[in-house]
Amino acid sequence: MLETIWFLLWGVLWAVYFVLDGYDLGIGTLVPFLGKSDTDRRVMFNAMGPFWDGNEVWLITAGGVTFAAFPKAYAVMFSGLYTPLMLLLFALIVRGVSLEFRHQVDSPAWRKVWDWGATIGSFVPALLLGVAFANIFMGLPLDENGVFQGNLLTLLNPYGLAGGVLFVLLFVMHGALWLTIKSEGDLHQRAAKLTRKLWPVLVALIGVFVVLTAIYTNLLSNYLLNPLMLVLLVIPVLALVLLRQQIGKEQWWTAWGLSAAIIAGLTLFGVVGLYPALLPSSISPDYSITITNAASSTLTLSIMLGVTLVFIPIVAAYQFWLYRTFAHKVTEKELAQDGAY
Amino acid sequence: MDVLMLSRLQFAMATMFHFIFVPLTLGLSILVAIMETKYVRTGDETYKRMTKFWGKLFVINFVLGVVTGITLEFQFGTNWSRYSEYVGDIFGSLLAIEATTSFFLESTFLGAWIFGWNILSPKMHAACIWLVAIASNLSAAWILLANAFMQNPVGYVLRNGRAELDNFFHVLLNPFGWQQYVHTLSGAFTLAGFFVMGVSAYHLLKKQNIDFFTRSFKMGMIFALVFSVLVAVQGHHHAQEVGKIQPAKLAAMESLWETHENAPMYLLVVPDEKNEKNAIELFGIPGALSFLAHGSFNTPVQGLKDWPADERPPVMLTFLSFRVMVGLGTLLPILCIWAFLRRNKLTETPRLLKAMIFAIPLPYLAIEAGWVVAEVGRQPWIVYGLMKTADAVSPIVTSQVAFSLVALTLLYALLGAVDIYLLFKFAKKGPAEA
Numbered sequence: 001m002l003e004t005i006w007f008l009l010w011g012v013l014w015a016v017y018f019v020l021d022g023y024d025l026g027i028g029t030l031v032p033f034l035g036k037s038d039t040d041r042r043v044m045f046n047a048m049g050p051f052w053d054g055n056e057v058w059l060i061t062a063g064g065v066t067f068a069a070f071p072k073a074y075a076v077m078f079s080g081l082y083t084p085l086m087l088l089l090f091a092l093i094v095r096g097v098s099l100e101f102r103h104q105v106d107s108p109a110w111r112k113v114w115d116w117g118a119t120i121g122s123f124v125p126a127l128l129l130g131v132a133f134a135n136i137f138m139g140l141p142l143d144e145n146g147v148f149q150g151n152l153l154t155l156l157n158p159y160g161l162a163g164g165v166l167f168v169l170l171f172v173m174h175g176a177l178w179l180t181i182k183s184e185g186d187l188h189q190r191a192a193k194l195t196r197k198l199w200p201v202l203v204a205l206i207g208v209f210v211v212l213t214a215i216y217t218n219l220l221s222n223y224l225l226n227p228l229m230l231v232l233l234v235i236p237v238l239a240l241v242l243l244r245q246q247i248g249k250e251q252w253w254t255a256w257g258l259s260a261a262i263i264a265g266l267t268l269f270g271v272v273g274l275y276p277a278l279l280p281s282s283i284s285p286d287y288s289i290t291i292t293n294a295a296s297s298t299l300t301l302s303i304m305l306g307v308t309l310v311f312i313p314i315v316a317a318y319q320f321w322l323y324r325t326f327a328h329k330v331t332e333k334e335l336a337q338d339g340a341y
Numbered sequence: 342m343d344v345l346m347l348s349r350l351q352f353a354m355a356t357m358f359h360f361i362f363v364p365l366t367l368g369l370s371i372l373v374a375i376m377e378t379k380y381v382r383t384g385d386e387t388y389k390r391m392t393k394f395w396g397k398l399f400v401i402n403f404v405l406g407v408v409t410g411i412t413l414e415f416q417f418g419t420n421w422s423r424y425s426e427y428v429g430d431i432f433g434s435l436l437a438i439e440a441t442t443s444f445f446l447e448s449t450f451l452g453a454w455i456f457g458w459n460i461l462s463p464k465m466h467a468a469c470i471w472l473v474a475i476a477s478n479l480s481a482a483w484i485l486l487a488n489a490f491m492q493n494p495v496g497y498v499l500r501n502g503r504a505e506l507d508n509f510f511h512v513l514l515n516p517f518g519w520q521q522y523v524h525t526l527s528g529a530f531t532l533a534g535f536f537v538m539g540v541s542a543y544h545l546l547k548k549q550n551i552d553f554f555t556r557s558f559k560m561g562m563i564f565a566l567v568f569s570v571l572v573a574v575q576g577h578h579h580a581q582e583v584g585k586i587q588p589a590k591l592a593a594m595e596s597l598w599e600t601h602e603n604a605p606m607y608l609l610v611v612p613d614e615k616n617e618k619n620a621i622e623l624f625g626i627p628g629a630l631s632f633l634a635h636g637s638f639n640t641p642v643q644g645l646k647d648w649p650a651d652e653r654p655p656v657m658l659t660f661l662s663f664r665v666m667v668g669l670g671t672l673l674p675i676l677c678i679w680a681f682l683r684r685n686k687l688t689e690t691p692r693l694l695k696a697m698i699f700a701i702p703l704p705y706l707a708i709e710a711g712w713v714v715a716e717v718g719r720q721p722w723i724v725y726g727l728m729k730t731a732d733a734v735s736p737i738v739t740s741q742v743a744f745s746l747v748a749l750t751l752l753y754a755l756l757g758a759v760d761i762y763l764l765f766k767f768a769k770k771g772p773a774e775a
Contacts, residue, residue, distance in 0.1 A: 050452035053407060057444045063414055064437035071429020071503075078418025078425075079735035086745040089415055090752055096408040097756050104401070104763050147736045296430045297505040304434055311441040315449075322449050326456060338393060339400075339455040 002301045003291040006069040007278070009308065011271030013065055015264040017058035018129070018167075019174075022263055023256075024052045026175020028095060028122025029168065031115055034179070034194065038108075040187045041115060045099055045341040046330045047182035052099060054319055056092070066278075068304050072146065072294035073278040080140055080148030080279075081132055084155060088128045095121030103341045126171045127164040131155055134163020137217045137270050139282035146289060159216040166209050170263050173198050177256040184329050195247050195255070203240060206266070218280070219273025232272055236265030345734045347742040348420040351749065353716075355412045357709055358753045362406035362760075364708055367481060367526060368533020369399045370474035372560060377467040387553055394772040395537065395557070396470070398764060400455060405760045407448070409753070414440075420742065424723050424733035428490070430505045431497055431512060435487035443480030447473050481529075482522055489518030491724050492715070493586045504727065517586060520579045521715075527572035528711065531673060532704035534565025538680065539701035540768045542694035545687055550771055555687060562684060566677040573670050577633070583718075584634040587725060588643045589652065590718035593659040595630055597644045604630040604642035614656045617646060654720045662713035669707035676700055 027044050035041035048055075067074040078085055098117030102110075138159050141149040176198065179191040210233075214220055223230050239261040246255040274280065278294060281287035295301065334340060342350075373396050380388035414436060417425045425433065453461065454469040461469065490497075496511030497504040506512070541558035544550055584591040591597075596612040596619055597604060606629035613620040628638035635642070645653050676696065683690045723730040 046456075050456040052452075053448040054445060054452055056407075056411075057440060057448050060411065060414055060444055061437065061440040063418075064433065064440045067414075067418065067425060067429050067433030068437035069433075071433050072426050074418050074429060074433065075422035075426040075735075078415060079420070079422035079737055082419050082735070082737050082741050083744070085415060085419055086741075086748070089412055090748065092411060093408040093752065093756070097404055097759070100401070100404040101759060101763065105766075145736070296433070297500070299509070300430045300434050300506045303506070303509055304437060307438055307441060315441065315445040319445070319449055322453055325453065325460060337456075338458050 002298060002305070003295045004276075005305065006065075006295065006301055007271075007275060007291050009305075010062070010065060010069065010278070011268055013058065013062040014133075014271070015267040017055075017062050018171075018263050018267055019260045020055040020058055021052070022126075022171040023174040023178040024048045024055055025095075025122040025126045026171035026173065027179055028118045028175075029126060029172055030175055030179070030194075031119045031122075034176075034187065034190055035115070036187075036190075038111065039335070041111075042103070042335055042341060043183050043187055043330045044179060045102065045118070046334065047179055049099070049341050050322060050326045053096070054322065056096070059092075065304075065308075069296055069301060070278055070289075070291070070294040071296060073289045076142065076146040076148070076279055076289050076294075077136075080142065080146075081155070083152045084128050084132055088125050088132075091121045091124035091128070093121075095125070099341060123168065126168045130164035130167025131160045132163075133167075133267075133270065135160045136279055137163070137213065137219055137274065139217070139280040139288075141283055142279065142281035142287050142289065143283060144287050146287070149283070159212050162205075162209055162212055166205050169198065169202055169205055170259075170266075173202055174256070174259045174263060177252060177259050180252045181256060181327075182330050184331070192247075192250065192252075199244050199247060206236070206240065206262075213270075213273075217273070219270060222273050222275060229272060232265065232269045236262045236269065239265060342739075342743075344737055344739050344742050345731055347739065347746055348734050349730065351420060351742065351746045352416060354746070354750055354753070355409065355416060356716075357712065358757065359406065359409040359413055360709065360712060361705065361757070362402050362409070363481075364525075364529035364532040364704075365402045365536055366399070366406050367477050367529040368531075368564065369395060369402070369536065370470065370477050371530070372533060372537060372564060373399055374467070374470045374474045375560065377470055381463045381467045387556065390772045391553060391557055392470075394553075394767075396454075397767055398540075400451075401760060401763050401767065403451065405756060408756075412749070419745075420735050420737070421723070421733050422735035424728065427503045427728055427733070428497075428724060430503060431490055432487050434506070435483050435490070435512070439480050439483035439487075443476045443483065446476035447480065450476070478526065481525060482518075485521045485525060486513065486515060486518040488715075489515045489521055491722075492521070492719060493517035494724050494727050504724070517582060520575070520582050523575050524572060524579050524711075527568040527575065528704065528708050530568035531565050531572055532708060534561040534563075534568065534677075535673070535697070535700055535704050537561030538565060538697045539699075542687075542697035543769070544771055546691060546694045546698070548688060551688060553772055558680075558687060559684060562677060562680050566674070566681055569670075569674040569677050573674060576667075576670060581634060581636070584642070587719065589645065589648050590654060590659065590714075591634060592643055592645045592647075593654045593656045593718055594663040594714060595642075596656055596660045597630065597642060598646050599644040600641055600647055601644065602631070602639055602641040603628045604634070606630040606633065610660070612656050612660050617650075652721060654718045659714055659718040662710040662717070665710040666707050666714060669703050669710070673700075673704060673707070 027048055031041055031044055035044050094117045098114040098121055102114035135155050141154060143149050173195060176191045176194045180188055183191060239258040243255055243258040246258060277288040277290045279289040373392055376388050376395065377392040380392055450469040450472040454466065454473060457466055457469060490512065493515060495515050496506065496508040498507040538558050538561040541554040541561065544554040545558065596610050598618055605625040605627045607622045608624035609621060610619050611621040630642050631640050632638050679693060683693050719725055721729050723733040
């Protein structure tokens with residue numbers, strides 16, 4: 001029971017990370033496409049300025065919770081996916097410093113370097129997280145000792161790549177929506193236009209991905225056993241439909257919320273399909289890393305559950321305060337302030 | 342080189358690089374919070390300018406600490422997966438608690454502080470930097486308790502082929518961890534004090550913004566004076582604790598080969614690891630080591646030969662790092678006392694000011710050396726007496742680690758250089774005009 005609760009929390013933490021840092025990664029990816037002028041690009045950076053670091057901590061927490069609640073899953077996942085994780089790490093490091101360094105020296109060449117740093121440092125994590133999770137959904141070549149029998153190319157299979165492209169597109173849509181909330185004028189118009197153009201592509205890609213999921217993975221077997229749970233797929237699909245309507249009405253906050261629901265819904269749809277495995281083995285189901293063979297002791301799981309139930313709501317409360325305090329548009333006046341990116 | 346050696350090098354590089362930035366974060370956050378509190382209380386604009394100037398340096402330093410911190414969490418899984426699986430029940434929990442209780446607090450409120458100058462009320466704005474300061478110093482407690490489990494494992498039981506949590510309070514109250522906490526924090530606060538004194542000294546020497554930098558200098562001075570004395574005094578107790586819990590580490594710190602009652606301390610020693618002796622031992626003070634280690638001249642101190650060769654830490658590195666740390670740890674309070682005596686005649690004491698500029702790197706060196714003593718001195722164990730480092734490494738391919746080590750080193754070197762360039766640039770530029 002405790003293991004199952006932790007399994008769900010594990011999925012929820014990843015989903016929250018994707019929802020929150022997802023728009024940062026999306027905006028970073030969009031810099032060369034939407035940032036026509038230096039002011040445009042500054043608005044884009046300032047749109048995530050107060051938030052990105054707090055968002056990234058959800059990744060640290062998702063990683064930390066994997067370590068605490070399912071040490072074996074953490075060990076196998078991080079060592080098995082060694083090279084992609086290192087690339088993810090390098091990219092996130094470059095992303096973070098690019099945001100912080102860009103505005104420190106008044107030189108176009110300097111800014112250009114960090115613009116590219118932000119773009120590459122955002123695009124690569126989006127892609128890699130998608131590739132990694134698609135491969136986890138499909139199953140990793142884990143032997144009886146949990147050792148990953150493959151390399152980087154093993155992960156770049158059609159389904160893995162489809163996952164990567166899907167994540168990039170989800171995050172780009174999410175980022176463009178956030179930008180419509182935070183920007184005004186021409187940049188706002190261009191971001192809005194982009195969301196309208198992206199929507200049909202996103203619908204097509206999600207459709208393809210769901211079909212590929214049925215072909216390549218066993219995720220659906222859980223749902224066939226318990227069709228009621230298909231509600232989980234209804235949420236993102238419904239949100240996807242409503243998203244187009246809200247984009248049409250220019251209700252950007254609602255649209256962003258729906259986009260968040262799509263990301264969280266798809267993540268949880270996948271994670272619940274995995275249950276009770278955290279990392280299924282494609283070699284043999286006997287070698288899968290599951291909540292039974294990977295979980296921490298009952299004592300640790302109980303203490304950690306207490307810590308989580310106390311602190312995560314507190315975190316949610318003050319992060320909500322942060323978002324409310326900085327919900328306004330990034331204006332010229334805002335850009336002139338001390339500390340602005 | 343094999344996966345083990347490459348992974349150890351990578352861990353050392355990533356951790357030591359990360360720890361170039363962390364101590365300043367720990368100490369400067371508090372100093373900036375005090376400055377801003379003084380501004381809010383008195384309305385004195387100089388304190389506001391101080392908050393902004395030192396706050397800017399704080400933020401530039403902070404970002405590298407944050408981004409390189411992700412590496413630290415990841416690398417237990419990537420390179421030390423067998424370790425992670427073995428102790429995750431305890432060690433992983435401490436990391437997860439650190440993230441939930443501290444990292445969120447730190448990052449969220451730093452975002453609010455950086456961007457909130459014109460949005461938050463002055464009191465709320467000052468509260469944000471206090472929360473950042475509290476959160477960073479709280480996170481240090483969790484990570485040091487995690488490290489203390491590797492140094493002095495407590496509160497566990499061996500079950501299901503791994504170390505499982507038996508008593509959470511024993512883990513939380515690990516005396517070794519709290520020694521490390523006081524030691525690390527006092528060291529970090531000393532470093533921050535010296536940083537503020539050194540940068541201020543540069544401007545005082547140039548006779549610019551004298552009031553601004555005299556106030557800053559004095560704040561840094563008080564901080565550095567108090568904590569450099571504390572770190573030295575407490576360091577002595579910490580070493581005694583090491584002597585009790587990790588006698589082999591103490592023997593390596595002192596390069597003591599034979600067990601002695603009335604163990605002497607030599608002022609000049611050159612270890613010779615191959616021949617299990619010291620090539621040079623001069624100026625011995627009889628019984629001094631016994632006294633320092635155990636508080637009595639007669640108590641025996643164990644020599645390295647009490648352990649088989651494969652259970653001894655690398656002697657030379659541990660020994661030298663300990664000397665560097667203790668030597669600097671002695672020098673720093675002396676510098677602080679000098680500064681204290683001349684505190685009202687700073688601009689008339691250019692020699693002090695020059696010394697303080699050159700002293701900026703010294704606490705950095707002392708802290709890094711201290712971590713080498715702690716971590717290299719713990720070898721060959723990853724968890725003292727419980728698991729060897731060689732048994733902890735991931736089943737990964739050498740080329741993977743070679744690639745990541747080279748790439749990480751290049752990336753860090755580049756970003757470190759940029760960050761230090763920016764710190765220099767803004768430190769030299771001085772505060773905005775009043």
